Amino acid sequence: MKRIFTLVNFILLNALLCAAQPKKPQPAGTELDKKVDALIAKMTLEEKIGQMTEVTSDVVSTTKNGVHQIDADKIKEAILKYHVGSILNVSGQAYDRKHWYEVISTIQQEAAQDRLKIPVIYGIDAIHGVTYTTGSTLFPQEIAMAATFNKEIAFKAGQITAYETRASYIPWNYSPVLDLGKSPLWPRIYETFGEDPFLIKTMGASIIKGYQGNDVGDKYHVAACMKHYLGYGDPLSGKDRTPAWIPDRYMREYFLPPFEEAVKAGARTLMINSGEINGVPIHASKYMLTDVLRGELHFDGIAVSDWKDIEYLHERHHVAATEKDAVMIAVNAGVDMSMVPYEYSFYNYLVELVHEGKVPISRINEAVHRILKVKYQLGLFERPVGNPDDYPKFGSEEFRQVSVTAATEAITLLKNNNHILPLKKDLKVFVTGPTANTMRALDGGWSYTWQGDQSDVFAASKNTILEAIQQKIGKDNVSYEPGAAFDSLKNISETIKAAKKADVIVLCLGELSYTENVGNIDDLSLPAAQTELAMELAKTGKPVILVLAEGRPRIVTQAESQSAATVMAYLSGNEGGDALASILFGDVNPSGKLPVTYPRYTNALVNYYRKNLENGNPDDKHGYNPLYEFGYGLSYTSFSYSNLHISKPDLKANESLTITVDVKNTGQREGKESVLLYISQLYASIAPDTKRLRGYDKIDLQPGETKTVTFKITPRDITFVNDISKTVTEAGEFKIQLGDQTQSFNYLSNEIPSRTGKL
16 A cells, blocks of 8 residues: 655654754853753753743633633642743733733742742733733834834834833733735734835834843833744735745745844844745744754744644644644744643643653753743843832823824825815814724724724723814814715715815725734725715715725725825824824824835735836736835925935945935925835846835935935845845846936945755
8 A cells, every 4th residue: 555645744754853863062151041051950841841831811810790810729720730931911901000010910929939930921912002001102003113114213112112011010022023014915914014124124123122122121121022933924815824835035035034134133032923834834844943043043032832823733734633743843843932822731742742752851941941041131030020110101191202203204195186285274174984983993903902992992082083183173173974884884965965065075994903814804995885985975076085094005996086185094003193183284294105015906916026027018008007106105395306326336245335315305394204225136147126125214304405315235235035045146237216316336246145945
């Protein structure tokens, strides 16, 4: 009988081989490493595996009549029996600081009763501010932060989020998301910094530095967690946690750089992609988790699984015949901590696997060393719970103003026919649409609850778009009808009647809050009811200001064609309503630029760094034709670019090239401009991208003022990954683009830096 060698067999064999391979001697570590090793030497196998176990808050809690508390028997079981090293999440919805203090104190008091008194590391998804603490400062979601093209704002948001996370007595933040936001369908694209690898890696590094500071162990900083390593953001179907097909060369060119930069920025932890690439779940991939992550990127922090993803190797991916096999595969591949999250099967299976010789004790010690080292770095052994009096700025006006600035610099003006914006404050304004009067359309998911569906309760003191406009110009000047729910019309006759009485219509379309698989959709088009509302309002003859409050670029081509102005509000956070009103009525000049390509049609989803194929195919009338391109955004003033200059015509290995350009405010009011540096390689051994972002800077100019913006590039800044997965810089001609200015230079020698490998 012929035997079939399946992928399951292969992964099991690979896991066993990993277990059997002797470990290379490691160089002597730092004093901290020695301290960690001394503690590990005192630990039993069970205590070690407990450190690798993470459970959710519900496992150690009870909630009765809406009152949550840590259950004494459950926490005792978790800590004293299973020696659990980490707990995460909330039970249902956000807590206030007082309750967080009670929760964390109770957990750490129990940890102090365990034999070795190792503190628990508590983790939370504080992805746009401390999303699970009431009264915190909520920032725009990452996609909107990216639209600011302002690294300093990302850094400040990171600092404030870290401060308020520590003020909630939590030292570990599952942020930032460094996934490539390549697929507009993907329901987590709003959690990313957009579609460009350079923008993602630079904004990501900035927020990591804000989170961690110069000393991650002080009382105002937290451990960052870069996620979701690797390739999570481009599922073939566009739906969350579904398979991706990404060649190794492509993975290294577009998906890996943000994580490489995050490692350089010092990120202490990493969360793993829940999906699979080319048929291999990342939680089972020794190549990705050990060879690339440890061997090439030299990451030495904690690699934690995502929610239940080790079990899913058996239940969903079917690469493990049993849950026990799944644990063996994942740990031998390089997973340090399992977000189990509901029970202790991981602990029990792993104890058995070590006794059976299927997971080596050296692998356990390696994982535990990483976990304990981060706990020491965070100062948890000295200060497992913070002092409530150390955080007087929590939820302060100072912090709120940073969020306001972030939102105003993010919101992007896409169309402004006949300079209809800004609006005069004495106009009669009619506000309508499903996103006009709900905080869910501003905050998005991961806001007070997982799906963000309680934002209207928890952020009731904040202004919706409608409320912000009313506050800006007075309620007597504003009328309102909902016009439509997300996917159905509401009181359309009353809506049209009210619209006809106004001078201008502010039509708010888009999405309500969602995240992960709950946000999966089958059609990127805006729901028909919203488009119908737009078309009916256009018939009134009143000018329509279209506001898009959405987490992903829904197809709005028909509705948008009827607008006099179009404003992209993204998910701009708790202060987004006020920020938008300030822009609509001219108190603030918009300066955001799109961090994604906004598609015109559902089947024309092409990123800006596409291959330049249309120039060689003049018969193709359906080439690159987005509604709005990456990097596009208007202002109430105007800017001119001139005097593009390069320091020399030829660049050689180990040299740098200085690029300067003058930018002038040629309009009548102050404005901010994001200066974007694109570089194109004209010919290469791999079909080159049309252009790639290689630098950016945001400047503020008074009317008539000129500033010289300077960029410096090296050969490493113009590399690409070739067909054998090597990162190279090839000789040839390169074109620089800054605004409407272009200039060329030559690179005269080949360079082959480092990374190589194949999936």
